[in-house]
Amino acid sequence: MRKLSWLIMVAVFTITSGCVSKKEYDALQAQLQEQMNAAQQSLADCQETYSAYRTRTTTEIQTLERSLNRAQNSTSLREQKIQSLEEQVADLKKQREQQLSQVGDLTVLSKAANENINKTLTQLQQKDKYIQFLQEARSKADSINLALAVNLKSVLRDGIADQDIDVKVDKTVVFINLSDKMLYQSGSATLTPRAKEVLGKIAKIIESRPDLEVMVEGYTDNVPIKNDCIEDNWDLSVKRSTSVVRTLQNQYNIDPNKLIAAGRGEYNTLASNDTAEGRAINRRTRIIIMPKLNQFYELLNPANAPVAEGN
Numbered sequence: 453m454r455k456l457s458w459l460i461m462v463a464v465f466t467i468t469s470g471c472v473s474k475k476e477y478d479a480l481q482a483q484l485q486e487q488m489n490a491a492q493q494s495l496a497d498c499q500e501t502y503s504a505y506r507t508r509t510t511t512e513i514q515t516l517e518r519s520l521n522r523a524q525n526s527t528s529l530r531e532q533k534i535q536s537l538e539e540q541v542a543d544l545k546k547q548r549e550q551q552l553s554q555v556g557d558l559t560v561l562s563k564a565a566n567e568n569i570n571k572t573l574t575q576l577q578q579k580d581k582y583i584q585f586l587q588e589a590r591s592k593a594d595s596i597n598l599a600l601a602v603n604l605k606s607v608l609r610d611g612i613a614d615q616d617i618d619v620k621v622d623k624t625v626v627f628i629n630l631s632d633k634m635l636y637q638s639g640s641a642t643l644t645p646r647a648k649e650v651l652g653k654i655a656k657i658i659e660s661r662p663d664l665e666v667m668v669e670g671y672t673d674n675v676p677i678k679n680d681c682i683e684d685n686w687d688l689s690v691k692r693s694t695s696v697v698r699t700l701q702n703q704y705n706i707d708p709n710k711l712i713a714a715g716r717g718e719y720n721t722l723a724s725n726d727t728a729e730g731r732a733i734n735r736r737t738r739i740i741i742m743p744k745l746n747q748f749y750e751l752l753n754p755a756n757a758p759v760a761e762g763n
Contacts, residue, residue, distance in 0.1 A: 690715030
């Protein structure tokens with residue numbers, strides 16, 4: 453560019469002095485034009501280089517910004533994790549303090565209570581044998597209930613094909629579901645002759661097992677009822693269960709100490725009350741044959757577990 457400026461100055465001086473020929477002037481002008489074209493080409497190259505550099509720089513800046521955003525997001529996630537861990541640590545500290553407080557409270561227990569706790573802790577050290585003991589006891593209870601259900605179905609075989617009677621085993625108890633149309637006269641707690649026949653068969657099983665308790669639960673649908681003898685569905689369900697209990701006691705000599713009467717009203721449904729079929733399913737009486745509660749307590753008592761060898 454400096455050389456081009458010098459040539460322009462020379463050309464201007466030469467022309468103004470009037471001491472140059474036409475041929476020299478044309479040559480000088482051509483040389484000047486060539487220098488100008490070269491300068492323009494150099495300028496275009498510089499602009500292109502600058503544009504490419506700027507584009508590359510912009511791309512690099514955008515890449516760096518994305519990397520920065522990812523780093524910021526990663527940092528934010530780590531901060532959230534740290535905060536969550538800190539909250540968990542705080543909760544654990546709180547739980548530990550509560551446990552320590554509970555342990556501290558144990559120190560104020562009476563001597564007899566402390567002895568019972570020590571005894572229980574010692575017995576819990578035999579957990580493997582105790583768990584095995586409970587599993588065997590449960591298997592035995594399941595076997596007994598299965599046999600009881602088979603006996604019930606055998607005794608009730610004359611009516612068992614009827615959908616009004618259903619016998620099931622569930623864990624430690626036996627359920628006998630009886631429909632209301634088989635047991636009671638419509639809208640009342642008065643038992644039908646067929647109901648008394650079925651209850652007589654059930655009573656034979658109950659009588660043969662003095663170690664069992666019997667709970668009778670009455671259920672209704674959600675259709676309201678009220679008359680001179682019945683206040684509502686709660687009342688009807690209770691009256692129906694007590695009718696069954698009275699029959700077992702008075703006509704079949706079942707020990708009343710084994711009997712429990714309960715009413716569940718229109719609740720604990722098996723089907724929707726929106727249809728006649730569903731309401732018929734919900735109107736039922738359930739007889740539950742189960743071990744006495746004190747037998748459960750004995751089953752769960754660690755003192756009944758086998759003592760580990762060497763203890």
